[in-house]
Amino acid sequence: MTQGSFSRQQVLKLTELSSRQLSYWRKTGLVCPQSITPGGHARYAFTDLVALRTAKRLLDAGVSLQRIRRCLDSLTRFLPAADRPLVELSLVVTGDVVLVFHGERAFDALTGQEWVFPIAELAAEVEKLQQQLPEQGELFSAEYNKRGELA
Amino acid sequence: MTQGSFSRQQVLKLTELSSRQLSYWRKTGLVCPQSITPGGHARYAFTDLVALRTAKRLLDAGVSLQRIRRCLDSLTRFLPAADRPLVELSLVVTGDVVLVFHGERAFDALTGQEWVFPIAELAAEVEKLQQQLPEQGELFSAEYNKRGELA
DNA sequence: AAAGGACAAAAATATTGCTTTTTGTCGCTT
DNA sequence: AAGCGACAAAAAGCAATATTTTTGTCCTTT
Missing domain, CATH: 1.10.1660.10 (Multidrug-efflux Transporter Regulator; Chain: A; Domain 2)
Structure with missing residues (x-):
């Protein structure tokens, strides 16, 4: 009971x-x-x-009913084990997206696409790549022009 | 150097x-x-x-260039301290959304809207609400019809 | 009290055609 | 090799319109 x-x-x-x-x-x-x-x-x-x-x-939170329905549809496909997603799952939301946390992973409730890559790790990654190029280094030192870019 | x-x-x-x-x-x-x-x-x-x-x-990951540009625009507004978001920030993505993790919070890179509520907490919440209703309980036991719903 | 039907306003989505952005390719110059 | 320019295909975004979904209100029935 x-x-x-x-x-x-x-x-x-x-x-x-x-x-x-x-x-x-x-x-x-x-x-x-x-x-x-x-x-x-x-x-x-x-x-x-x-x-x-x-x-x-x-x-x-701004998710439309229709989107909720579609999310539920998808979830039964991606997580057939989840009988009642609205009851069981851990969700996070903005108006446009519903994220599902499931074990270690997070994915979009609608598309099933996994969410990825803390970009913080990228610096390390590039550093590693850098070592694959033996020849480059501080070869150039002249700086004639400063950038005015966005990023 | x-x-x-x-x-x-x-x-x-x-x-x-x-x-x-x-x-x-x-x-x-x-x-x-x-x-x-x-x-x-x-x-x-x-x-x-x-x-x-x-x-x-x-x-x-499916984010269009234009969206990337707009995210960078927004970020200089929301996080003026971040000089080069693509270099400094911790981002997470699907095709439609770029999430920025900054300190404790997570927000949409484009709109600045904050993300919220692990729904897991909901069960507890309802349980609390339940106690506000003294009269209800196992008052009804008849079950004549099983549901065939989505959620 | 609860359910159901009907009508209409509001919200959300889908569709279509148009404009802009992004990318590839080729050719020319330094 | 690197940069620049021009042309075109593909992708993305935008705006206006049509279509569908959701919700409110009112009324009737059980």
């Missing part, structure tokens, strides 16, 4: 969703109540609550 | 850029050689190399 079972009123209070949203999300399958009463009324489980609240937060 | 000074050939080898790109980037001010020889030839400093390679990596 870890579940708990919440009525519509309770859910509205706990999630700060509008009644319309709750209905619509249910109808369109974004978050459905875990069970239904004999009278056809929704009963939301605790995990449903978490999912609803997560979706709400994503919305508030 | 931490600089080092690299000829065009060396730079091409080290950065895996095309000759055309090197020229164009120089002309458009993305990354310019630190100094010029009496004959008008480019001499790239070590930091230039790092900048070039960083830009190349961003490109490879």
Whole structure:
């Protein structure tokens, strides 16, 4: 009995969703109540609550519903083990992107593309490359022109 | 003399850029050689190399040149202390977004918008909310219908 | 109270055509 | 080898429009 079972009123209070949203999300399958009463009324489980609240937060952070849906779609593909991404996963967001942290990795929830390379490491990398060129060094010293660049 | 000074050939080898790109980037001010020889030839400093390679990596990760330029523009606004973002900053990327890690924070290089909320914390939060509702609990046990939802 | 339907405003997305940017290639000069 | 210029293809961005999704409001039914 870890579940708990919440009525519509309770859910509205706990999630700060509008009644319309709750209905619509249910109808369109974004978050459905875990069970239904004999009278056809929704009963939301605790995990449903978490999912609803997560979706709400994503919305508030500027992620559109449609993007949320697409992310969920993708995630079932990339992480089939994650049954309910909105409940289980660790997400980070701006308006345009949803990042999923999973183990050591981070990837885009939508495209699955992995996020990469702390560029800090690049200096070291170039340094290594530098050693592959035996001949170069302080060969040139003249500096006739200073740059006025962007980067 | 931490600089080092690299000829065009060396730079091409080290950065895996095309000759055309090197020229164009120089002309458009993305990354310019630190100094010029009496004959008008480019001499790239070590930091230039790092900048070039960083830009190349961003490109490879799917960030367009134009976006890179705009990011650099923004960064000089958000982090005026960062003289050469491509050399100094710690960036993370997908095709659409460049994230900058700076101290404790992470923000979008383009918009400056801060990134937020590990959603993992949500469960705990809802649990807390739950306690504000004294009346609910395992009041309902009937489950007549299983859901077939997305999340 | 909860669900469902209907209508409309707002928000988001997709599409299309147009402009600008980036890159490659060739040829010429130093 | 390095730089410069010109032409063209590819990629990216932009703006205006159409289409779809989401949400609110009102009304009816159980």
